Amino acid sequence: MSFGSSIRHCECIFYHDWQRTKKPRAGSEEATLPGVTKTSNVAPEKLSLNTSTGVVVAAAEAATSNQQAANDSNSLPFDEEAKLVYGVVLSLRNMVKKLSGRDESFVNYRTSTYKLHLFETISGYKFIMFTDPAATADALKYVLRQIYTGPFMEFVVRNPLITMDSRTSGIDNEKFRTATDKMIRGLSIFA
Amino acid sequence: MVAYGLWVINKAGGLVYQKNFPVPTIPDRGLAPLTSNEYLVLAGTLHGIHAITSRLSPTGSGSGAQVIEGETFKMTIHLTSTGTKFVLLTSLNDGTAEIMLQRVYEAYADTVMKNPFHTLEMPIRSELFDVKINALFSNQL
Numbered sequence: 001m002s003f004g005s006s007i008r009h010c011e012c013i014f015y016h017d018w019q020r021t022k023k024p025r026a027g028s029e030e031a032t033l034p035g036v037t038k039t040s041n042v043a044p045e046k047l048s049l050n051t052s053t054g055v056v057v058a059a060a061e062a063a064t065s066n067q068q069a070a071n072d073s074n075s076l077p078f079d080e081e082a083k084l085v086y087g088v089v090l091s092l093r094n095m096v097k098k099l100s101g102r103d104e105s106f107v108n109y110r111t112s113t114y115k116l117h118l119f120e121t122i123s124g125y126k127f128i129m130f131t132d133p134a135a136t137a138d139a140l141k142y143v144l145r146q147i148y149t150g151p152f153m154e155f156v157v158r159n160p161l162i163t164m165d166s167r168t169s170g171i172d173n174e175k176f177r178t179a180t181d182k183m184i185r186g187l188s189i190f191a
Numbered sequence: 192m193v194a195y196g197l198w199v200i201n202k203a204g205g206l207v208y209q210k211n212f213p214v215p216t217i218p219d220r221g222l223a224p225l226t227s228n229e230y231l232v233l234a235g236t237l238h239g240i241h242a243i244t245s246r247l248s249p250t251g252s253g254s255g256a257q258v259i260e261g262e263t264f265k266m267t268i269h270l271t272s273t274g275t276k277f278v279l280l281t282s283l284n285d286g287t288a289e290i291m292l293q294r295v296y297e298a299y300a301d302t303v304m305k306n307p308f309h310t311l312e313m314p315i316r317s318e319l320f321d322v323k324i325n326a327l328f329s330n331q332l
């Protein structure tokens with residue numbers, strides 16, 4: 001059970017999940033950057049959401065998806081969850097740096113139900129992965145690094161059509177999504 | 192297998208006990224020395240982070256963070272049923288942190304809770320507690 005996202009400028013720019021048991025609620029349309037995710041805002045019949053007009057199409061379906069979401073009143077809307085994740089990561093990084101006195105970041109933390117792994121690049125991109133608590137931390141750090149040097153470099157950085165560092169749109173690249181998906185599913189630790 | 196420090200945080204998030212242990216080996220630099228004010232702030236931050244991490248669980252409700260790993264140290268958190276947090280900062284290869292925290296909890300119950308002059312949720316000023324903690328962690332010297 002895992003899902004991953006990457007965050008830059010306090011905005012979540014990519015999200016994908018594999019076996020999440022409780023789906024996040026649909027985020028409010030203004031708060032989520034268009035193109036961040038295909039899973040939260042779409043009612044099941046209309047999975048072929050055209051993400052270039054992402055915001056408009058999703059708003060029309062908001063009525064149906066909110067019905068399902070209303071039952072799940074404990075789970076947070078996606079955009080709020082993304083903000084919480086970013087907040088936790090930032091606070092933990094500062095705390096670990098303060099405690100050790102050296103320029104080091106935290107690597108992962110574990111609770112009774114999940115484990116959160118962080119990989120930060122020198123350019124400031126944070127790759128975050130949630131897994132089940134038994135996952136070995138070293139393997140995951142390597143995996144996140146591989147996502148960075150593999151699909152991310154290939155389909156995002158080297159893509160002339162994607163504006164890096166954009167504050168108005170997420171990374172909505174089909175190739176990146178499928179390549180990451182394939183890579184994660186091919187791992188031995190993926191149950 | 193080195194313990195660097197121990198914190199006890201009350202249920203409101205305030206630091207009630209903090210102790211740094213001397214680090215035996217030279218290549219092991221341990222943690223940076225901080226002022227008591229900085230420890231107070233860090234304890235409050237940790238309390239908040241613990242609450243948020245329990246909210247972020249992908250499978251509905253779960254516990255808060257139990258182990259936080261950095262690059263040179265790790266933090267083990269034991270949350271009691273009354274909301275008190277026992278935090279132990281150790282080296283990465285330490286596998287006995289949970290057991291040590293259980294023993295610290297026992298020492299806390301014996302010397303602090305049973306002390307009629309101790310005010311709950313206030314800083315711990317008990318010589319017996321200090322003695323017991325020193326005894327628990329003295330084998331690393």
